[in-house]
Amino acid sequence: MLATAQFTSGILALVTVAIMRSSLGLSSVMMIDVLTFTLAISMLFYVDIPQPAESEAGYKRNSGIWKDSIFGFHYIIKRTNLLGLQLILFSSNLISSLGETLATPMILARTGNSSLLLRTVMACGGIGGMVGSVVQTVWVEPKRKIHGVLGGMY
Numbered sequence: 001m002l003a004t005a006q007f008t009s010g011i012l013a014l015v016t017v018a019i020m021r022s023s024l025g026l027s028s029v030m031m032i033d034v035l036t037f038t039l040a041i042s043m044l045f046y047v048d049i050p051q052p053a054e055s056e057a058g059y060k061r062n063s064g065i066w067k068d069s070i071f072g073f074h075y076i077i078k079r080t081n082l083l084g085l086q087l088i089l090f091s092s093n094l095i096s097s098l099g100e101t102l103a104t105p106m107i108l109a110r111t112g113n114s115s116l117l118l119r120t121v122m123a124c125g126g127i128g129g130m131v132g133s134v135v136q137t138v139w140v141e142p143k144r145k146i147h148g149v150l151g152g153m154y
Helices: 002-024 026-046 056-061 065-078 080-110 115-138 145-153
Strands: none
Touching: 002 026, 002 115, 065 080, 080 115, 080 145
16 A cells, blocks of 8 residues: 555656746746745654653663674574575565656656656656555465565566
């Protein structure tokens, strides 16, 4: 469901910016963007974020971030299935991040800097992501959960 919301907001953002840019101009859109960013950041100063009470086990251990990190690495390394899943997710995220970073310049280079075609390709990607996330939401969970994780990635 979270992926559906993310892809839907991406599609709606493209449409909203296109309408705002044509009616208000680029400088007004950028000004609105800066103002909404400033508003969002300023809300962090007014929200009280409570600190959770420390558990008795946490108080006794209180080992620090380095010892906790080393414990976590040892935990993952001892469990080869978990290590394999972590490595698959790491490599998949690394490669997809590189691809997402290069997608806009590659599309613009191939289309002669056509912003209309760029928006069209990005909207199609958003629609595909939204449809895929809806399918995955209603999809019956497989018997082995790893098949669901790997199937959802590719």
